[in-house]
Amino acid sequence: xxxxxxxxxxxxxxxxxxxxxxxxxxxxxxxxxxxxxxxxxxxxxxxxxxxxxxxxxxxxxxxxxxxxxxxxxxxxxxxxxxxxxxxxxxxxxxxxxxxxxxxxxxxxxxxxxxxxxxxxxxxxxxxxxxxxxxxxxxxxxxxxxxxxxxxxxxxxxxxxxxxxxxxxxxxxxxxxxxxxxxxxxxxxxxxxxxxxxxxxxxxxxxxxxxxxxxxxxxxxxxxxxxxxxxxxxxxxxxxxxxxxxxxxxxxxxxxxxxxxxxxxxxxxxxxxxxxxxxxxxxxxxxxxxxxxxxxxxxxxxxxxxxxxxxxxxxxxxxxxxxxxxxxxxxxxxxxxxxxxxxxxxxxxxxxxxxxxxxxxxxxxxxxxxxxxxxxxxxxxxxxxxxxxxxxxxxxxxxxxxxxxxxxxxxxxxxxxxxxxxxxxxxxxxxxxxxxxxxxxxxxxxxxxxxxxxxxxxxxxxxxxxxxxxxxxxxxxxxxxxxxxxxxxxxxxxxxxxxxxxxxxxxxxxxxxxxxxxxxxxxxxxxxxxxxxxxxxxxxxxxxxxxxxxxxxxxxxxxxxxxxxxxxxxxxxxxxxxxxxxxxxxxxxxxxxxxxxxxxxxxxxxxxxxxxxxxxxxxxxxxxxxxxxxxxxxxxxxxxxxxxxxxxxxxxxxxxxxxxxxxxxxxxxxxxxxxxxxxxxxxxxxxxxxxxxxxxxxxxxxxxxxxxxxxxxxxxxxxxxxxxxxxxxxxxxxxxxxxxxxxxxxxxxxxxxxxxxxxxxxxxxxxxxxxxxxxxxxxxxxxxxxxxxxxxxxxxxxxxxxxxxxxxxxx
Numbered sequence: 001x002x003x004x005x006x007x008x009x010x011x012x013x014x015x016x017x018x019x020x021x022x023x024x025x026x027x028x029x030x031x032x033x034x035x036x037x038x039x040x041x042x043x044x045x046x047x048x049x050x051x052x053x054x055x056x057x058x059x060x061x062x063x064x065x066x067x068x069x070x071x072x073x074x075x076x077x078x079x080x081x082x083x084x085x086x087x088x089x090x091x092x093x094x095x096x097x098x099x100x101x102x103x104x105x106x107x108x109x110x111x112x113x114x115x116x117x118x119x120x121x122x123x124x125x126x127x128x129x130x131x132x133x134x135x136x137x138x139x140x141x142x143x144x145x146x147x148x149x150x151x152x153x154x155x156x157x158x159x160x161x162x163x164x165x166x167x168x169x170x171x172x173x174x175x176x177x178x179x180x181x182x183x184x185x186x187x188x189x190x191x192x193x194x195x196x197x198x199x200x201x202x203x204x205x206x207x208x209x210x211x212x213x214x215x216x217x218x219x220x221x222x223x224x225x226x227x228x229x230x231x232x233x234x235x236x237x238x239x240x241x242x243x244x245x246x247x248x249x250x251x252x253x254x255x256x257x258x259x260x261x262x263x264x265x266x267x268x269x270x271x272x273x274x275x276x277x278x279x280x281x282x283x284x285x286x287x288x289x290x291x292x293x294x295x296x297x298x299x300x301x302x303x304x305x306x307x308x309x310x311x312x313x314x315x316x317x318x319x320x321x322x323x324x325x326x327x328x329x330x331x332x333x334x335x336x337x338x339x340x341x342x343x344x345x346x347x348x349x350x351x352x353x354x355x356x357x358x359x360x361x362x363x364x365x366x367x368x369x370x371x372x373x374x375x376x377x378x379x380x381x382x383x384x385x386x387x388x389x390x391x392x393x394x395x396x397x398x399x400x401x402x403x404x405x406x407x408x409x410x411x412x413x414x415x416x417x418x419x420x421x422x423x424x425x426x427x428x429x430x431x432x433x434x435x436x437x438x439x440x441x442x443x444x445x446x447x448x449x450x451x452x453x454x455x456x457x458x459x460x461x462x463x464x465x466x467x468x469x470x471x472x473x474x475x476x477x478x479x480x481x482x483x484x485x486x487x488x489x490x491x492x493x494x495x496x497x498x499x500x501x502x503x504x505x506x507x508x509x510x511x512x513x514x515x516x517x518x519x520x521x522x523x524x525x526x527x528x529x530x531x532x533x534x535x536x537x538x539x540x541x542x543x544x545x546x547x548x549x550x551x552x553x554x555x556x557x558x559x560x561x562x563x564x565x566x567x568x569x570x571x572x573x574x575x576x577x578x579x580x581x582x583x584x585x586x587x588x589x590x591x592x593x594x595x596x597x598x599x600x601x602x603x604x605x606x607x608x609x610x611x612x613x614x615x616x617x618x619x620x621x622x623x624x625x626x627x628x629x630x631x632x633x634x635x636x637x638x639x640x641x642x643x644x645x646x647x648x649x650x651x652x653x654x655x656x657x658x659x660x661x662x663x664x665x666x667x668x669x670x671x672x673x674x675x676x677x678x679x680x681x682x683x684x685x686x687x688x689x690x691x692x693x694x695x696x697x698x699x700x701x702x703x704x705x706x707x708x709x710x711x712x713x714x715x716x717x718x719x720x721x722x723x724x725x726x727x728x729x730x731x732x733x734x735x736x737x738x739x740x741x742x743x744x745x746x747x748x749x750x751x752x753x754x755x756x757x758x759x760x761x762x763x764x765x766x767x768x769x770x771x772x773x774x775x776x777x778x779x780x781x782x783x784x785x786x787x788x789x790x791x792x793x794x795x796x797x798x799x800x801x802x803x804x805x806x807x808x809x810x
Contacts, residue, residue: 105119622674
């Protein structure tokens with residue numbers, strides 16, 4: 001897992017510490033050769049230091065944990081030459097509690113380094129996400145953009161200008177929420193940052209008498225990334241909220257396209273481009289990527305206005321149609337004076353002075369998430385005339401005789417909207433002595449076993465983790481029917497739609513006497529594949545006469561080129577259909593695909609073509625049956641289909657075939673339907689476990705254990721048969737050594753077994769089992785920690801003697 005919480009940190013995945021070192025403190029890490037000041041352990045002994053997870057030019061990021069808790073943090077070790085930037089970061093972010101801003105906890109100073117303890121963000125930086133994915137879809141850009149706007153609105157409301165907004169300074173937490181991280185170059189509105197850096201630098205370099213040198217150093221420090229700078233900043237003007245909005249536009253542009261709107265290796269060329277050239281129209285890097293919407297193009301154009309007076313104001317940004325009303329009502333707190341960059345009357349200001357910082361240990365409840373804060377509150381003062389005002393308290397380490405500066409040794413309370421809501425729930429809950437029957441307890445635990453994260457469904461067709469999608473291109477000029485767009489097809493009504501379907505059926509059912517029709521059919525299939533990604537189009541097509549014609553042609557098609565396109569079209573129709581009519585002949589299509597798979601079982605390429613379509617049809621039936629539970633003759637899945645798929649798991653011959661078959665089991669068994677029951681056999685659990693233990697690909701291992709987990713949801717005896725066959729020790733070893741998704745699914749299966757009473761007495765007496773589960777309470781994953789608690793709850797309910805072992809293990 002990668003985390004970057006440092007200004008210049010580069011992603012570096014750190015391996016988990018070996019057994020026995022997981023609970024070691026900073027002293028043992030120092031003995032192991034890590035660059036940690038020896039005196040640090042004296043005052044930071046309340047933290048456990050884990051592996052290095054990021055590294056920059058003058059900084060290193062460690063994963064840490066506060067002792068006695070399962071609160072993981074990021075601990076930044078920074079060279080003291082960065083004192084001005086770090087002091088600036090601390091004075092601006094201490095006490096800010098907001099879901100889109102990385103939470104600052106504490107800071108320390110030793111003889112060689114500054115140490116920052118901040119919120120741990122396990123998702124890496126936004127820059128890393130863009131680099132990995134190359135570009136993000138517009139829906140993701142919108143979702144991320146809402147986080148960015150919400151966070152930046154809070155920052156500006158506090159009277160802070162970020163000044164260097166770029167993807168490297170935005171982090172993602174585990175659930176994928178974006179958070180502003182590095183405020184080193186941020187400043188208070190109306191402030192001269194160069195003067196602040198000079199003030200702090202002068203305090204450090206008391207022997208430096210050259211004021212000119214200090215000013216040059218401070219100017220170098222206060223420079224940000226020119227790639228995201230607004231034109232007025234490059235012209236020498238001061239940063240303002242409006243210049244931050246330019247940078248926001250650059251980040252939104254880069255998320256969609258994979259590259260910033262202006263880029264050059266030459267600084268002078270870059271400045272020329274920003275000042276005088278228009279950015280290229282935002283297009284994703286791949287030609288197959290979606291086209292930008294009119295709303296997104298308009299938003300980018302408004303944010304990247306070179307004239308700051310013409311640039312989008314805060315009110316206009318919040319009201320922009322691209323957000324789909326996500327900020328409805330929020331814009332009322334912003335006046336029209338936003339156009340000039342002034343936020344002095346927005347009412348989101350706080351009254352906090354530097355003196356309070358030392359008294360409260362760096363924590364102040366800012367109630368930052370409330371946009372309707374009292375408008376009579378005064379603006380927070382960030383002015384620092386004397387650097388000693390922000391000096392941490394000085395203490396002496398007895399062992400090393402080295403001065404240690406401690407801002408706060410007390411845990412910073414972590415409040416959020418979620419915590420507040422849960423507090424309200426607790427207050428309205430029944431009294432503590434309210435009796436809860438064992439039956440009620442069992443029911444509540446069973447309701448917590450499977451979460452949404454355990455039952456996620458992803459497509460079988462064109463799943464990049466299984467098989468690389470094949471691009472489908474058609475020639476509109478030689479197409480035998482009008483090349484309607486998906487939106488146009490949706491709008492066709494009555495006779496127009498009927499005529500279009502009749503044309504399609506006639507062309508597909510054409511005889512093959514010449515060389516022309518096969519090419520025409522291939523082109524037609526490619527066209528239909530390209531429009532079926534639209535859900536309404538797919539639903540209309542599968543309900544029409546086209547579907548039975550395609551099924552009939554699977555047998556009579558002259559060659560596998562045409563047949564494979566038809567199979568792909570059937571699979572895409574099933575994948576994107578949202579509602580199925582009762583009389584659609586699914587059974588016939590499943591039967592034909594099953595027979596073709598069985599006849600060509602030794603042909604790996606054909607199996608890769610047939611199995612995804614077969615799986616999508618089976619999942620479509622299972623999903624529709626769960627929504628409308630009653631028997632339908634046209635949807636019945638023949639038993640031979642299950643036999644063929646189980647054979648693909650047992651003797652598929654290649655990892656892709658194994659993966660496709662396991663994926664079908666995973667998706668279908670997510671539902672409570674008759675197709676899911678077809679996979680609940682005594683053999684299936686062992687087959688999936690064998691595939692899990694003998695696969696070297698993480699994606700296949702995750703799919704197989706997820707499929708087994710979903711089968712266990714229907715019948716806990718499936719997991720029981722695995723433990724009986726391979727032994728509990730082997731299963732526990734896989735639990736400990738597995739990646740987080742595997743641990744999540746295995747814990748889920750253990751809870752399901754315990755709650756059903758299977759292996760209950762054996763598991764609650766097994767010390768090795770309990771010990772390994774307790775250790776998972778230190779997992780950075782909230783889901784895994786929650787499931788580990790549920791397992792221990794079931795154990796302690798049935799064997800209270802294990803409580804002592806749990807405490808000793810912790």
